[in-house]
Amino acid sequence: MTTDTDKTMAGIGTWDLFPLEETAFTQAQQLSLGCRIPQKQNAIYRQALALAAFAEWLDYRAPRLSLNQEHCSVTQPDYGHLVEAVSFLQVGEFKICLLPNLMLTSPEWQLPKAVQDIPELAAHLYILVGIDEEQALATIQGVLRYDQLHDLTAGLSPDADWNYTLPVDAMAPTKAKDLLVYLHCLDPATIPLPVADGVVRLERAELTATLTRHQTDPVAFPWSWEHYAAILTDASLRAWVYDQLQQDPEAISPRQPLAxxxxxxxxxxxxxxxxxxxxxxxxxxxxxxxxxxxxxxxxxxxxxxxxxxxxxxxxxxxxxxxxxxxxxxxxxxxxxxxxxxxxxxxxxxxxxxxxxxxxxxxxxxxxxxxxxxxxxxxxxxxxxxxxxxxxxxxxxxxxxxxxxxxxxxxxxxxxxx
Known part of the structure; x- marks a missing residue:
């Protein structure tokens, strides 16, 4: 990888940007095509780019550390279409969650409530990965520990898609250098994570009714928080929902524009x-x-x-x-x-x-x-x-x-x- 370059983005500040390899885009495209819900392939593509960017950054900045992505959510389409984040990554003993951001000049970013509040998806470190797709550049915009993120969202209400809108400035004090310090020096045990209480069981009939109602309003996100959490924590239910969404993706895929x-x-x-x-x-x-x-x-x-x-x-x-x-x-x-x-x-x-x-x-x-x-x-x-x-x-x-x-x-x- 070539050396990092500095580039100033209006209204945001100066970050260390690095070039994305051409293979990053090829692999992202291949992963996106693995999702059998066409309307969600762009989301998988964004997640895959964030994963490739972080892997490049880690290989260049911390070559002695390895990235374990064996169970990465972006390679599991039944996860990737539900949550706009890359979960189930590990660097050493650290659980890592990547948050893709393809709007570098935006003062805000989106945090899925699920990656913080569902224990199975919670991570020690949350990393905002900024990508300038047109220029083939990427950057680590910031990192927050689980405890910092929990404090940041305290008192906030998520939107209808179960996302928090947070300011990029909240990550300003903790950028790429802080991430390197965390990975090399911090003990993950000092960042306690929530423990799962067990799977919340739902009958498929409950979700079928929700999907049927959603056909009349394809723009609105269909899931209540209870249903959403149950789907994400129950592998068989998640696989069933993924199959159902493929049957009529135009009618029931969440958050898509009208035809x-x-x-x-x-x-x-x-x-x-x-x-x-x-x-x-x-x-x-x-x-x-x-x-x-x-x-x-x-x-x-x-x-x-x-x-x-x-x-x-x-x-x-x-x-x-x-x-x-x-x-x-x-x-x-x-x-x-x-x-x-x-x-x-x-x-x-x-x-x-x-x-x-x-x-x-x-x-x-x-x-x-x-x-x-x-x-x-x-x-x-x-x-x-x-x-x-x-x-x-x-x-x-x-x-x-x-x-x-x-x-x-x-x-x-x-x-x-």
């Missing part, structure tokens, strides 16, 4: 980003300014497309992208929109982000109210698809992204007068 998202594209030209992001239910919209450019391979593709077709995309065009959940990690749908004399214009580009291989076999379909207007499939060696569309106000299209395996993702785009 169809209606978008008023003309509003992309405004600067009301915060309100608009909520309305678009997952589209990510930076303010459309002259200086804005996609920090992504699509920027060079856009230049190439304009050169090939003679298309002129104004600098003030609204720009957005949507990470397409499903069986193809890194798949992203980009959209640029602007007004012209003939109506509103839309340029769609489908491809994968950096550090992901081209997504072959994925079909992009565009149809209006009556028929399919355009359809193509990603085939080697080309790694992207694009199409330009034009329509009068109050008309639009249905956009469908269909992988070779797994459910399709559908979006309805219109520009209202």
């Amino acid at each position: 169809q998202t209606v978008v008023d594209v003309r509003q992309w030209l405004t600067t009301q980003v915060e309100d608009l992001q909520q309305e678009l239910a997952g589209w990510i919209l930076p303010p459309p300014t002259l200086a804005f450019r996609f920090d992504d391979p699509v920027e060079s593709l856009l230049t190439q497309i304009q050169a090939e077709t003679g298309l002129t995309v104004p600098d003030t065009a609204g720009r957005a992208y949507r990470d397409v959940r499903g069986t193809v990690p890194g798949l992203r749908l980009y959209a640029l929109t602007w007004m012209s004399a003939s109506g509103w214009q839309l340029l769609l580009i489908l491809g994968t982000t950096k550090h992901h291989p081209p997504a072959h076999g994925v079909t992009l379909t565009v149809q209006d109210a009556t028929e399919i207007q355009w359809q193509a499939q990603l085939q080697p060696p080309k790694g992207y698809l694009y199409v330009q569309l034009s329509a009068p106000l109050d008309e639009g299209w249905t956009i469908t992204v269909t992988p070779l395996e797994g459910a399709a993702s559908t979006y309805a785009l219109t520009c209202r007068s």
Whole structure:
């Protein structure tokens, strides 16, 4: 591994960042595809990246210490889809829990209540692993002992997904150097952990009723804390739930967006980003300014497309992208929109982000109210698809992204007068 570099992230401070090896992304993709719930593969991918980053850091900074990941949760999809953390790791006698964070500039991070309050998942050390996927960089943002974490969450209430929202600053005093001191000098016995009282037994019929109710509200997290804890501590029940979620992942997978998202594209030209992001239910919209450019391979593709077709995309065009959940990690749908004399214009580009291989076999379909207007499939060696569309106000299209395996993702785009 090359030597660490310093990089300052606005609003957060200075961390020691180190480059992630290319194999980290390949292995993360392979592990994510091992999860048979397509909508949860992105979560497994994030966890796998955090694991790879920590393994690289430990190998470089403490080569005499070994990481035992024989029972790691990220290799057990029935755990990985339920908890956004990497559990069951050990360094020496230390139980380790990794918390992936792919938003380095965010002042907050998410702590699953389960990894603190369920004894089987509790750890001596909780490590926040920051990852800049686009730059292939990672960092140890901080570490907290179990007792420190317990004090930090005292009096706090988790959200509906059973996560605590904590400030990154809470980890500021304890960064990578403190972690090295802990691993080399601290006795794990000085950090007492809770002891399990035994498995809470539930009848499957109780959970079946919950899943049935959840079909009418797929956005809400379905489990009460009692049910959630029981699932996580009962291996047979956890395996059964995992199998049930595979039967109809679109209907009952927790915390996924609705299958169809209606978008008023003309509003992309405004600067009301915060309100608009909520309305678009997952589209990510930076303010459309002259200086804005996609920090992504699509920027060079856009230049190439304009050169090939003679298309002129104004600098003030609204720009957005949507990470397409499903069986193809890194798949992203980009959209640029602007007004012209003939109506509103839309340029769609489908491809994968950096550090992901081209997504072959994925079909992009565009149809209006009556028929399919355009359809193509990603085939080697080309790694992207694009199409330009034009329509009068109050008309639009249905956009469908269909992988070779797994459910399709559908979006309805219109520009209202």
